[in-house]
Amino acid sequence: MTKFEITPDSPWLAPLAGYSDLPFRLLCRRHGAGVTCSEMVSVKGLAYKNSGTTRLLNTCPEDAPMVLQLFGADPQYFPAVMEKLVSMGYRNYDLNCGCAVRKVMKSGSGVALMRDVDLLVRIAKIMVEKAALHPKGGRVGVKFRIGPEYGDETYLDLAPRLEDIGVNWVTMHPRYGKQLFRGEADWSKLVKLKEAVSIPVIASGDLYTARDGVRCIGETGVDGVMFARGAMFDPTVFDRFRALRKGRELPPLDGAMLARVVREHIRFTREYEGDGRSFRKIRSIIPRYTKGLQGIRALRGRLNQCESWEALEAAAAEIKAMRNADGISLPVDDNCL
Numbered sequence: 001m002t003k004f005e006i007t008p009d010s011p012w013l014a015p016l017a018g019y020s021d022l023p024f025r026l027l028c029r030r031h032g033a034g035v036t037c038s039e040m041v042s043v044k045g046l047a048y049k050n051s052g053t054t055r056l057l058n059t060c061p062e063d064a065p066m067v068l069q070l071f072g073a074d075p076q077y078f079p080a081v082m083e084k085l086v087s088m089g090y091r092n093y094d095l096n097c098g099c100a101v102r103k104v105m106k107s108g109s110g111v112a113l114m115r116d117v118d119l120l121v122r123i124a125k126i127m128v129e130k131a132a133l134h135p136k137g138g139r140v141g142v143k144f145r146i147g148p149e150y151g152d153e154t155y156l157d158l159a160p161r162l163e164d165i166g167v168n169w170v171t172m173h174p175r176y177g178k179q180l181f182r183g184e185a186d187w188s189k190l191v192k193l194k195e196a197v198s199i200p201v202i203a204s205g206d207l208y209t210a211r212d213g214v215r216c217i218g219e220t221g222v223d224g225v226m227f228a229r230g231a232m233f234d235p236t237v238f239d240r241f242r243a244l245r246k247g248r249e250l251p252p253l254d255g256a257m258l259a260r261v262v263r264e265h266i267r268f269t270r271e272y273e274g275d276g277r278s279f280r281k282i283r284s285i286i287p288r289y290t291k292g293l294q295g296i297r298a299l300r301g302r303l304n305q306c307e308s309w310e311a312l313e314a315a316a317a318e319i320k321a322m323r324n325a326d327g328i329s330l331p332v333d334d335n336c337l
């Protein structure tokens with residue numbers, strides 16, 4: 001178990017819907033992630049005990065310290081859900097105010113919450129008050145973008161108000177909501193955010209490699225960095241980042257290392273979930289690790305035919321011999337921005 005800390009030397013795994021489930025969090029922790037975030041979890045779904053939603057709460061002692069990320073825009077659901085989560089032992093929470101997926105925004109959640117800062121702060125306050133009921137003291141962060149529409153600098157008004165109500169840290173992905181993932185993350189806004197608050201600031205956005213993480217800290221002075229797409233592509237990015245902070249560069253990922261990482265991911269999935277659903281999920285995720293490698297088509301075909309965990313491990317072992325073709329591209333899931 002690592003310590004819960006927000007420091008430049010402790011890289012976090014970002015919340016990633018569809019990805020940062022328990023097996024992936026364990027995988028990233030094994031490769032140097034200090035704190036990991038869950039996928040976003042719907043507060044309304046928890047209130048109505050939706051089985052798909054409650055499955056996202058899956059955790060275990062080795063998963064600590066984990067931050068449970070919640071999304072929702074209706075304050076009436078938050079008190080009871082937070083009380084329940086605290087009684088179940090969850091200690092660290094985050095409020096998603098950055099997701100720009102249409103389905104989430106339609107309910108007023110995600111980055112749409114930034115359109116109504118009073119409501120956002122009200123919800124965050126409920127989370128802070130209820131998290132405090134945790135016997136060891138709960139912690140709450142809020143993750144947001146610059147603002148919902150192009151040109152909105154909502155974060156500058158929002159962040160100090162969050163600090164005032166007792167939010168423990170803020171994370172910013174410095175793009176506008178409307179921007180989705182287009183263009184570049186504007187790290188200069190992180191510098192302004194640092195000036196606006198005295199609670200820790202975590203950076204998210206265009207941190208694809210360890211080098212990006214180190215550069216972001218140097219350029220902005222943020223207290224910590226969070227890897228998202230960079231970790232989806234290479235879960236060893238955390239080890240690489242830690243080493244680079246100490247001036248050492250780890251060797252680039254090759255077929256043998258990637259095969260080992262994939263095997264670990266399969267094993268964590270089998271051990272901690274192990275049902276048919278998780279089998280199909282990991283089978284569909286493996287090809288993403290091998291983007292840019294020669295022979296991916298043939299591998300995908302073989303993976304699709306796998307009906308047992310053993311067969312899946314055997315097929316994944318073939319990655320060892322795969323060669324890099326023309327550069328590896330990042331696996332961006334356009335449906336999940």
Ligand SMILES: Cc1cc2nc3c(=O)[nH]c(=O)nc-3n(C[C@H](O)[C@H](O)[C@H](O)COP(=O)(O)O)c2cc1C
Pocket residue numbers: 014015016017018019038039040069096097098099143173204205206207208226227228229230332333336337
């Ligand atoms: C597939 C995918 C799923 C994501 N899911 C979430 C989520 O559940 N909650 C959240 O706050 N952000 C989510 N994000 C945003 C990331 O946490 C991160 O802020 C964003 O990807 C920018 O970082 P990057 O450019 O280093 O990838 C997601 C991003 C991707 C690509």
